[in-house]
Amino acid sequence: MSIAENFLSLRKTIPDHVTIVAAVKTRTVNEVKEIIDAGLTDIGHNYVQEGITMFEELGEYAAKVRWHMIGDIQTNKINKALHFSDIIQTIDSIEKADAINKRVACSGKNRVAVLIEINSGQESAKTGIDPDIEKVAALARHISHLDYIKLEGLMTMGPFAGDPEESRPYFKTTKKIFNAIQTLNIPNIEMKTLSMGMSNSYQIAIEEGSNMIRLGTILFGARIYS
């Protein structure tokens, strides 16, 4: 099956309210063009430099999709990331929120959408804020005072597990925090996006309330790192 056919048949099995973000790390420009032609609306990058290169190589295709930053951004790469990103899914501290806000202000860009990344498994090797309602609420309140970034929801990876059922508790925890922040009715933010679920876990994530899944392997095949 071609990438386009594969995408279309997968899309049919996923509820309409769930956005598919293609995680395009290691994929070629032609593969990404093919999936955009098939109707893909959102792409996600882990690495700033890869994102810039693809943005330039995609040419007119770049404007057909929304661009998500789904990897950690070092402070010295924020300007480069802003060059192509519409949504930054990896905000996990006041410092990072402030740094991005400041650079958007200087760039002349419109307000940039952001998600708070939750380290739902509390893994020391992973980025993200602790899955603690008070901590997430404090960061959400801080962002609500910033003029150049707008909080639109939460993202989580969760610990990688062979058995997707093992991801369920982490998705539940993240959804609980999502609901709690919604209930606070913080002005100037809009809790609408819950980004969780990858190729092996997206079905469980959707059952637990995800409305944005980030897929690589299941769209394009296994990644080959060279």
Ligand SMILES: *Cc1c(COP(=O)(O)O)cnc(C)c1O
């Ligand atoms: C690579 C990646 C994905 C997709 O992973 P697959 O298992 O290939 O679907 C999703 N989210 C993030 C942050 C990633 O880096």
